Amino acid sequence: MTEFDSDSVQVVACDVFGTTVDWFTGVAEQAGAEFRSAGADLDAGTFAEEWRDMYLPAMQRVRDGERPWAYLDTLHRESLDTLLDRHGVALDEAARARLVRAWHLLPAWPDAFAGLGRLRARYTVAALSNGGFALLTRLVKNEGLPFDCVISAELARSYKPAPEVYRTAASLLDVDPGRVLMVAAHTWDIDGARAAGLRTAFLERPGEKGPHRKADLAESTTSDLKVTSFFELADLLGC
Numbered sequence: 400m401t402e403f404d405s406d407s408v409q410v411v412a413c414d415v416f417g418t419t420v421d422w423f424t425g426v427a428e429q430a431g432a433e434f435r436s437a438g439a440d441l442d443a444g445t446f447a448e449e450w451r452d453m454y455l456p457a458m459q460r461v462r463d464g465e466r467p468w469a470y471l472d473t474l475h476r477e478s479l480d481t482l483l484d485r486h487g488v489a490l491d492e493a494a495r496a497r498l499v500r501a502w503h504l505l506p507a508w509p510d511a512f513a514g515l516g517r518l519r520a521r522y523t524v525a526a527l528s529n530g531g532f533a534l535l536t537r538l539v540k541n542e543g544l545p546f547d548c549v550i551s552a553e554l555a556r557s558y559k560p561a562p563e564v565y566r567t568a569a570s571l572l573d574v575d576p577g578r579v580l581m582v583a584a585h586t587w588d589i590d591g592a593r594a595a596g597l598r599t600a601f602l603e604r605p606g607e608k609g610p611h612r613k614a615d616l617a618e619s620t621t622s623d624l625k626v627t628s629f630f631e632l633a634d635l636l637g638c
Contacts, residue, residue, distance in 0.1 A: 410568075412580065412582065414588050415527075418584040423447055455587075470531040586619060
């Protein structure tokens with residue numbers, strides 16, 4: 400890895416689901432509560448994994464023009480209905496709506512609050528996510544995460560890893576894409592950001608996909624920086 404010029408960065412843009420917050424634990428716990436209340440015999444962890452499996456394909460259909468633009472809550476609701484039908488689980492409308500909103504209420508990783516705070520002392524720190532604007536606003540507020548702003552893929556009417564999402568973020572913040580450092584725990588996100596001209600930092604989260612699946616690995620990802628926490632990233636950037 401070549402030496403990284405931290406002075407060349409103005410904006411640190413952070414992915415949210417899996418990178419900043421623990422989607423698996425948050426969704427599994429909230430789904431488990433709904434299933435117990437409804438008397439449904441369905442493992443919440445398996446359900447969370449299967450629901451997440453439908454995430455990228457649903458967004459790909461939007462990017463490919465197979466369906467009109469729809470924000471993430473709509474995609475989550477469609478995949479939720481499909482998944483519940485597949486498992487033969489009957490939940491009423493209120494329970495389904497709460498499950499969609501489960502993605503709005505996810506626990507931050509332990510290093511997120513203080514690590515982002517350190518980065519924010521030197522850089523503009525933005526949440527850059529496929530989550531809808533309302534979702535991100537609620538999630539960030541609920542966890543008290545110290546972002547300077549939230550930038551939703553909804554503003555670009557596309558989804559990462561489409562280049563227009565990353566470039567929209569740079570344009571909105573009035574900086575050259577090369578002065579934005581994208582931080583993510585997913586190889587596909589890092590690859591998309593790099594292709595759009597951003598700098599990249601892969602943040603390895605071994606538990607990002609839950610206890611039964613392997614998360615993306617730094618050794619399999621090409622990026623400018625590779626770290627295991629926001630603390631380590633702040634150290635490397637001199638924050």
